[in-house]
Amino acid sequence: MEILPALGQGFGVALEPQNLLLALIGCFAGTVIGALPGIGPTNGIAILIPLAFSLSLSPVAAMILLTSVYYGTMFGGRISSILLNIPGDAPAVMTCLDGYPMARQGRAADALAISAISSFLGGTLATIGLTLSAPLLAQAAIHFGPAEYFALYIMAVVAVSGVGSANPAKMLLSGLVGLALATIGLDPASGVPRYTFDSFELYDGIDFVVAAVGLFAISEFLLFIEQRGSGTEAKRLPVGRIGTAFHRMIYPMVTLRASLLGFIIGVLPGAGATMASFLSYTLEKRISDKEGTFGRGDPRGVAAPEAADNAAAGGNLVPMLTLGIPGSGTTAIMLGMLVTLNIQPGPLLFERQPELVWGLVASLYVSNVILLVLNIPLVGIFARLLTVPPRYLMPVIVVVSFMGVYTVSNSAFDLLLMAAFGVLGYGMRKMGFSLVPMVLGMLLGGPMEQSLRRALQASGGQVSILIASPLSIGLHLTTLGVVVLAIFLEIRRRRRLHRPVAPAEVA
Amino acid sequence: MSDRIAGVALALLAAWYGWTAGEYQIDFADVVGPSAFPQVLAVPIGLLGLYIALRPDPSPGWPSGRHLLGQAMAVGLLVGYALLLVPVGFLPSTTVLAGALALLLGARPGPAAASGVMVSLGCYALFAWVLDLPLPPGALFAGPE
Numbered sequence: 311m312e313i314l315p316a317l318g319q320g321f322g323v324a325l326e327p328q329n330l331l332l333a334l335i336g337c338f339a340g341t342v343i344g345a346l347p348g349i350g351p352t353n354g355i356a357i358l359i360p361l362a363f364s365l366s367l368s369p370v371a372a373m374i375l376l377t378s379v380y381y382g383t384m385f386g387g388r389i390s391s392i393l394l395n396i397p398g399d400a401p402a403v404m405t406c407l408d409g410y411p412m413a414r415q416g417r418a419a420d421a422l423a424i425s426a427i428s429s430f431l432g433g434t435l436a437t438i439g440l441t442l443s444a445p446l447l448a449q450a451a452i453h454f455g456p457a458e459y460f461a462l463y464i465m466a467v468v469a470v471s472g473v474g475s476a477n478p479a480k481m482l483l484s485g486l487v488g489l490a491l492a493t494i495g496l497d498p499a500s501g502v503p504r505y506t507f508d509s510f511e512l513y514d515g516i517d518f519v520v521a522a523v524g525l526f527a528i529s530e531f532l533l534f535i536e537q538r539g540s541g542t543e544a545k546r547l548p549v550g551r552i553g554t555a556f557h558r559m560i561y562p563m564v565t566l567r568a569s570l571l572g573f574i575i576g577v578l579p580g581a582g583a584t585m586a587s588f589l590s591y592t593l594e595k596r597i598s599d600k601e602g603t604f605g606r607g608d609p610r611g612v613a614a615p616e617a618a619d620n621a622a623a624g625g626n627l628v629p630m631l632t633l634g635i636p637g638s639g640t641t642a643i644m645l646g647m648l649v650t651l652n653i654q655p656g657p658l659l660f661e662r663q664p665e666l667v668w669g670l671v672a673s674l675y676v677s678n679v680i681l682l683v684l685n686i687p688l689v690g691i692f693a694r695l696l697t698v699p700p701r702y703l704m705p706v707i708v709v710v711s712f713m714g715v716y717t718v719s720n721s722a723f724d725l726l727l728m729a730a731f732g733v734l735g736y737g738m739r740k741m742g743f744s745l746v747p748m749v750l751g752m753l754l755g756g757p758m759e760q761s762l763r764r765a766l767q768a769s770g771g772q773v774s775i776l777i778a779s780p781l782s783i784g785l786h787l788t789t790l791g792v793v794v795l796a797i798f799l800e801i802r803r804r805r806r807l808h809r810p811v812a813p814a815e816v817a
Numbered sequence: 818m819s820d821r822i823a824g825v826a827l828a829l830l831a832a833w834y835g836w837t838a839g840e841y842q843i844d845f846a847d848v849v850g851p852s853a854f855p856q857v858l859a860v861p862i863g864l865l866g867l868y869i870a871l872r873p874d875p876s877p878g879w880p881s882g883r884h885l886l887g888q889a890m891a892v893g894l895l896v897g898y899a900l901l902l903v904p905v906g907f908l909p910s911t912t913v914l915a916g917a918l919a920l921l922l923g924a925r926p927g928p929a930a931a932s933g934v935m936v937s938l939g940c941y942a943l944f945a946w947v948l949d950l951p952l953p954p955g956a957l958f959a960g961p962e
Contacts, residue, residue, distance in 0.1 A: 479865050483827060486862045490855065493858075528895070532888050705932070728899075729895040763854075770848065
């Protein structure tokens with residue numbers, strides 16, 4: 311299919327009144343969620359998913375809602391970074407470095423406008439990148455049989471677990487336990503109940519939504535209780551008025567560099583917006599910080615990370631849409647919603663559901679424009695929300711999480727299960743077990759087992775079918791590469807952990 | 818220490834998980850039955866569990882005293898809410914939950930109670946009227962079913 315006509319049809323879907331309204335609501339909600347410290351994009355989307363279900367939205371409408379929330383959080387995070395010096399979400403950490411000093415110099419409005427514009431440019435460039443690259447990747451679709459899917463799913467779980475600063479053994483364990491949790495319930499192929507403890511409620515398995523909301527939103531609440539009182543009460547700086555001409559607030563080269571970097575990092579599994587904004591700030595500092603102004607309110611230090619994290623959000627959608635493997639917690643949850651709506655994500659999505667894919671892509675362009683329009687004049691409203699103390703906001707999040715799960719399942723059992731996953735998630739986060747691989751494992755466990763069984767069924771039990779095609783060999787080799795890299799990184803991390811402390815460092 | 822406990826627990830869990838999988842038998846011809854996938858998973862879970870038990874990371878700082886008590890009370894409130902939501906109904910149980918959580922997070926009693934009422938009414942308006950989602954009315958308002 312040609313890209314332009316397909317995109318044109320996509321705009322037809324995206325501009326339907328209902329979808330336009332959902333994009334508007336999503337952008338607004340996303341900006342608020344992003345701006346409030348304590349609820350990041352993953353939590354925000356986790357608590358909104360049940361609502362998308364219970365409103366029985368069509369898949370494309372639900373995806374439009376969630377992706378506009380996702381893009382919105384990337385816009386919103388910068389507001390509290392600039393005004394409070396507290397990042398509204400993890401990727402906005404770097405925006406504090408120059409955004410807050412600008413606000414202290416009375417240039418908060420400028421910083422907010424510059425970051426909104428570069429967010430818009432980053433997001434739009436990444437969406438263009440997505441438009442061009444996704445169909446190419448999706449063409450690999452016809453070569454995918456059960457064995458290739460099996461290899462792809464293994465690669466997805468390992469890649470999300472493998473590379474990061476944390477302990478790779480724990481990341482991988484988290485993913486494997488997620489896969490194991492996915493086997494709970496009736497085995498779809500044989501009807502045998504597995505790990506149900508004869509409990510009726512577990513026959514359908516653990517609902518992905520229940521686990522995700524518990525793991526992300528409830529654990530966040532428990533962490534918040536613990537961290538309460540450790541930070542000082544933040545004082546919000548006034549927004550003020552814009553003091554720079556519009557054309558001088560665009561930094562084309564900075565934005566272009568940061569967007570490209572952000573997009574590429576976003577496409578890679580396991581690396582997300584946080585890494586993108588960190589690296590782009592570091593890169594920009596190295597390139598343009600000739601007078602040592604970075605860190606003291608240099609507008610370029612605001613433009614670069616904001617363009618990069620929005621671009622990474624767009625890049626993140628590429629593997630999710632084309633291969634059905636999410637690179638981040640947020641996209642994992644979106645994918646979970648698609649699976650629950652009976653849409654099999656993966657290479658065939660473009661062929662089977664073109665109106666979903668292209669409607670979604672088109673709505674990303676629309677959302678970006680909506681966000682830019684919302685964020686420049688209305689920034690004062692969002693800023694005012696930051697003065698509501700978290701002790702009144704956090705209970706709202708808990709209630710919304712409960713209601714979301716309740717409206718989906720109507721069962722007290724699932725509410726208890728959600729609370730249990732909250733406690734589990736809290737413990738995992740404290741001990742450095744990442745939540746994303748677990749969520750991904752729960753999501754991919756079912757399809758992974760099915761593809762394995764289908765492949766072996768076709769070959770009459772010959773295990774060699776799993777490495778019969780060049781594609782699956784390539785995928786397995788990639789997995790192996792990630793494992794080797796992870797082992798290498800782990801050895802290096804251990805050395806640093808156990809390095810004897812030199813006397814000078816003690817003093 | 819935390820890692821040692823978690824690692825051993827995971828290894829034991831993996832052993833149980835793989836062992837139990839062996840009981841899932843079917844009569845008809847299926848090359849790969851329902852037990853194979855869990856058995857395959859159990860091996861790396863067990864090995865990695867042993868690995869972190871033998872080579873643990875430094876323990877994280879677990880909360881104690883006031884914070885731990887706060888968390889325990891919060892979990893207690895969540896469990897209570899999960900159990901009482903349907904019998905008691907949305908409005909009363911949510912008022913108590915939101916108010917108690919605000920109190921737990923350091924609000925003074927007056928504002929906490931006010932926020933409880935506002936949160937429950939606000940959420941009721943949003944869910945029941947705007948989004949048209951069914952919320953449990955509870956025995957108090959709807960009478961026994």
